[in-house]
Amino acid sequence: MKSFWENYRSPGFFDELITEKGTARPAARKLVNHFCRLDPGEMVARGNAAELAIKEMGISFTIYSEGQNIDRSWPFDIIPRLIKASDWAMVRQGLTQRSRALNAFINDVYNEQKILADGLIPAEVVLESKDYKKPCIGFRPKYGVWAHVCGSDLVRDGGGTFYVLEDNLRVPSGVSYMIENREVTKRVLPDLFKNYSVRPVNDYPSRLYSTLASLSPRERKRPCVVVLTPGIYNSAYFEHAFLAQGMGAELVEGSDLFVGKDDCVYMRTVDGPQRVDVVYRRIDDEFIDPEVFREDSALGVPGIIRSWRKGNVAIANAPGSGVADDKVVYAFVPEMIRYYLKEKPLIDSVKTYLCMLQEDLDYVLENIENLVVKPANESGGYGMMVGPHASKADHRKFRDLIQKNPRNYIAQPTLCLSTAPTFVDGGIAPRHLDLRPFILQGKNTWVSQGGLTRVAMREGSLVVNSSQGGGSKDTWIIEQRK
Amino acid sequence: MLSSVAERLYWMARYLERVEDTARLTYAYTQFILDTPRGSEPGWRSLIDIIDGHESFDRRYKNYNERNVCKFLIADLDNMSSIRHSMRAARENVRTTRDVLPEQCWELVNELYIYVNSNAEKVKARQSRLDFLDHVLAMSAQIYGVISSSLSHDHAYRFMRMGRNLERADMTSRVVDVAVMTAMDGNLGDEASTWIWGHLLKSLSAVTAYRREVGPLVDANDVVNFVFGDQNFPRSISYCLAVFRRDSRALRNHAQLDKPLISMGRKLSRFDASKMSLEKLHQYIDVFQEQLIKLNLLVYQSWFSK
Numbered sequence: 124m125k126s127f128w129e130n131y132r133s134p135g136f137f138d139e140l141i142t143e144k145g146t147a148r149p150a151a152r153k154l155v156n157h158f159c160r161l162d163p164g165e166m167v168a169r170g171n172a173a174e175l176a177i178k179e180m181g182i183s184f185t186i187y188s189e190g191q192n193i194d195r196s197w198p199f200d201i202i203p204r205l206i207k208a209s210d211w212a213m214v215r216q217g218l219t220q221r222s223r224a225l226n227a228f229i230n231d232v233y234n235e236q237k238i239l240a241d242g243l244i245p246a247e248v249v250l251e252s253k254d255y256k257k258p259c260i261g262f263r264p265k266y267g268v269w270a271h272v273c274g275s276d277l278v279r280d281g282g283g284t285f286y287v288l289e290d291n292l293r294v295p296s297g298v299s300y301m302i303e304n305r306e307v308t309k310r311v312l313p314d315l316f317k318n319y320s321v322r323p324v325n326d327y328p329s330r331l332y333s334t335l336a337s338l339s340p341r342e343r344k345r346p347c348v349v350v351l352t353p354g355i356y357n358s359a360y361f362e363h364a365f366l367a368q369g370m371g372a373e374l375v376e377g378s379d380l381f382v383g384k385d386d387c388v389y390m391r392t393v394d395g396p397q398r399v400d401v402v403y404r405r406i407d408d409e410f411i412d413p414e415v416f417r418e419d420s421a422l423g424v425p426g427i428i429r430s431w432r433k434g435n436v437a438i439a440n441a442p443g444s445g446v447a448d449d450k451v452v453y454a455f456v457p458e459m460i461r462y463y464l465k466e467k468p469l470i471d472s473v474k475t476y477l478c479m480l481q482e483d484l485d486y487v488l489e490n491i492e493n494l495v496v497k498p499a500n501e502s503g504g505y506g507m508m509v510g511p512h513a514s515k516a517d518h519r520k521f522r523d524l525i526q527k528n529p530r531n532y533i534a535q536p537t538l539c540l541s542t543a544p545t546f547v548d549g550g551i552a553p554r555h556l557d558l559r560p561f562i563l564q565g566k567n568t569w570v571s572q573g574g575l576t577r578v579a580m581r582e583g584s585l586v587v588n589s590s591q592g593g594g595s596k597d598t599w600i601i602e603q604r605k
Numbered sequence: 606m607l608s609s610v611a612e613r614l615y616w617m618a619r620y621l622e623r624v625e626d627t628a629r630l631t632y633a634y635t636q637f638i639l640d641t642p643r644g645s646e647p648g649w650r651s652l653i654d655i656i657d658g659h660e661s662f663d664r665r666y667k668n669y670n671e672r673n674v675c676k677f678l679i680a681d682l683d684n685m686s687s688i689r690h691s692m693r694a695a696r697e698n699v700r701t702t703r704d705v706l707p708e709q710c711w712e713l714v715n716e717l718y719i720y721v722n723s724n725a726e727k728v729k730a731r732q733s734r735l736d737f738l739d740h741v742l743a744m745s746a747q748i749y750g751v752i753s754s755s756l757s758h759d760h761a762y763r764f765m766r767m768g769r770n771l772e773r774a775d776m777t778s779r780v781v782d783v784a785v786m787t788a789m790d791g792n793l794g795d796e797a798s799t800w801i802w803g804h805l806l807k808s809l810s811a812v813t814a815y816r817r818e819v820g821p822l823v824d825a826n827d828v829v830n831f832v833f834g835d836q837n838f839p840r841s842i843s844y845c846l847a848v849f850r851r852d853s854r855a856l857r858n859h860a861q862l863d864k865p866l867i868s869m870g871r872k873l874s875r876f877d878a879s880k881m882s883l884e885k886l887h888q889y890i891d892v893f894q895e896q897l898i899k900l901n902l903l904v905y906q907s908w909f910s911k
Contacts, residue, residue: 181700181715355701367704374704379607391608393760393908394857 128159131544133553137283139204139543150601151205153318158202166201166546172311173201182303184589185358197300198594199307200545203315204556204576208322211600214277214285214560215570217470220460222273222562225290225447227463229269233259233443243462244455248479248530252449254500256408258415258428259443265338266566270447271439272331272403273562274298277574278473279541286473286538288557290456292440292448294405297575298327298561299362304575304597320602322572327561328369331403334565335370338437339400346400348372349390351380353406353422358590363405372403382426388436401437402427408442450499450533451477474536478529487525487534491518494534495585496525509585511537540585543596545578555579557587558598573598606760610702612909614761617698618768621714623691624721625745626776630655631678632738633808635731638671640800647801649674651787655779656686675734680725688741689725692718707755710748717744763852767904770852774845775897780808781832782890788825789883802828814838829878829886842893843873849900858907862900869896 131141140151147155161169174196182197231238232249239246249255274295276288305324308315332348339346352363354376367374379390380399389396404411410420412428430436446452454475457468476483476494487494490510497507508521525532542553560574576596577587587593634652641647650669653662658677661684666673681687696718703711721741728734756762784805803823806812809832818835819827835841850866853859878886 178719179712179716181711350704355697364701364703368708372704373607373610375607376609379609393606393608393611393764 127163127551128155128544131551131553133542135281136539136553136555137279137281137541138553139206139279139541139556140202141544148205150207150603154203154205154315157315157318163549167549169201169311170546173199173307176307176310177303180303180306181361182300182307183361185356185360197303198580198589199304200554200578200594200596201308201312202544202546202551203308203597203599204543204558205599205601206573208600208602210285211573214470217285217287217468218275218560218562218570219568220464220466220469221275221287221290221456222270222564222568224456224459224463225273225292226268226270226564228452228459229292229441229444229447230263230267231463232446233262233269238459238462241462243458244452245479248449248451249446251530252446252452252500254408254443254445254449256416256443256446258432259441262432262441264441265340265437266564268564269441270444271334271338271441271564273564274559274574275562277470277558277560278538281539283541284471286471287456288473288538289450289453290448291559293407293445294359294440295559295561296359296362296405297559297577298571299365300595301559301561301571301573301575301598302327302365304595308597319599322600322602324572324598327571328366330563330569331366332370332372334563334567334569335401335403335437335439337566338439340434340437341400343400347390347398348401348403349375349380349399351375351377351402351404351406351424353410357405359405366403377406377420377422377424380424380427382424382430386426386430386433386435388424388427388430399436401439403439408445411438411442445500448500450475450497451479451530454533473538476534478525478532478534483534484525484529487532488522491522491534493537495537496521496532496534499531499533509537512583512585537585543576543578545580545594545596547580552582554582554594555585555587556596573600606705606764608909610705611760611764612905613698613702614705614764615768615904615909617695617702618765619772620691620695620698621745621748622769622772622776623686624688624695624717625742626773627656627678627686627688627691628738628741628745629810630776630780630808631675632735632742633804635675635735635738636807637800637804647787651783652678654786655783656684657779658684658686661685672729675728679728679734679737689721692721705761707751709751709755713744713748713751717741717748720744760856763855764908767849767852770845770849771897771901771904773840774842774849775894777809777832777840777842777845778890778893778897780805781829782887785883785887785890789887799823799825805832809840811838811840826877826879830876833876833878834873843870846870846873853904856908861903861907865896865900865903869893 132145140148140155142148177196177199183194184197185194238244239249270292272295274291274297277285278288279285302325335348336346348370350363350367350372352360352374364374373390375390381389383389388399390399406422409417410422412423412425413420414425415428428442431438454477456472460466460468476487478484478487492510494510508517540555542555544551545554556576556578558574558576561571563569576598578594578596579585579587580592580594648669649671652674653659662677677684679688682690684690696714699706699711699714724737728737784801787801802825805828806815815831819831832841834843836843838844846869853862
């Protein structure tokens, strides 16, 4: 059914597969041809097959609705998104650089605070942030690395240039879906791979294990790594189990661990206590140790911060890493790269207005209907406002919110997010998307091949979060013919 | 191996075994009814006896008819032994132990769960019920196949096998008990009471094994002795306990279980149905089930407590 694709246009946006004239981009030509040969019935059949595979593989995420936990199947679009390996090489370098600078920054603000003394970043932005954790001051983790796993959200503008939209340094999730999306495509569209050399993505768990093992305080051939989950009701539980399995590590909850008299961390096993070297924690700082942070936390391990500070256990990401996750701090990342690495940033950040600065505040209040306003430290797309899509009442509400607490808000221009052909309502239509690659840093730094592409399934929408109805696509980094 | 994971694996295996046993029992009973001449059917009540389900059954139904009993055994979520409830519990335990199990195991368990959940309510007619149970039995076999051929036979495997064998010994003894009680009832003619013992073998998939080991004649005492004491049949109580004991001894901290297991084994080796009245046999089974409950408790104390 050719007409699906013949009439496809995405005016005003950079489309990942189709040019403005409606022809396939050179790298996507074979893929588009393949889909052109599928009639609507077959497209629906493949879509259903993907849905069934997802259900049977149990790829799910949990959402909270009306006080209930609902396990939802992972939303997936069968048309992959393509990125040329040569384009990706640039992005990888940029992300590596960014991750090194961010870690240098975190290590600095918990120790010498040089960047604050030199006045590059206003000290109060960092020191008064709720994510600046006092119990972490003066600690130096191995290799000076705090954020071992980083998920940065990338977008492409109208010209196709990649920008970093935000860095997730606390407990970024989504990597298991990146891997499972590929598995689903392999199951339902195996022929699509015939004409392409696609870089595999399933080595992530072993890369993660190497990174975590490099943090072990004890020199051992196979350090004891555990994945600490808040439990089955967490929205990312599927991923916690997936990664534990992929690493051959134990998946533990707080109650499975305890800190012994020797200030080492142990897990309760059928053979008695066993010492743990590295905790890959997927619970937030606030809940990790009731002795230090929230006393009412039943998810954490009492005393684990003491053990960590004594160097008896490694925690990834290190507590306190979230200080660099703040959207105000984000605005300063290019400065950090120049300051710590003496390099020019290889990948841009999106222009960010800091409401804490009078000049920026005036601009934001004046132009709120054209801007995206975000709270400085929320994730999951909660509490944000997309100016052009919001009502007058919302504009008023956000003007008030910002004026009450300017430090807590930033604003960015509404980006012309790139689009890709997506199978919706029995046809092909452009939908906006972003990309979350994953960066690992321990002894070495490594960036995933591609990442998780998230798609806003509603027409014109820019909100890609799965908790808010977003979908996803398999992401192909393709090798060019020599 | 984490204590909490060991506990979930143990229960996952118990629930999966319960699914399989209940399916086999319902399947065999439906066929048994087909074999019995009209008018002398023993009724469906005894299936509820087996699982000790009268309390929750009476809360929902008045009549112990085929439709109600089968619905209760297959689809009712408030019956803790129903196929649907057990499957849901098994899946929940696999969902929280996916990291130790072969990937295919989760997919199969999930698939069976989806199948049971969407078909359990529909199986009113005998034909669709038998098809349903057939499928459940086939899938259960497949799940065990994957577990025994792709999971290392390490602690994880041992805890699963311990759960499975305990559940199985329990179910086998219940099936015998119901046969004993049906026979004691005396309302059935002589001919029907010999069917009881043949049917008992069928409910345990033991017909071929019995024929090869004992012979083609179905005799009450021989059947009970076989089901209790055979050393090689994987559903006999002696076999289940012997494997259970071997698994427990491969783990640390097994000391508490040694004594009761040795004494149970000794008692079983002296077991002879021909020297007992049906009444005595019924009492014997009662005591045996209490011992199984105690074993379960010791498993908790030795390995799962925090």
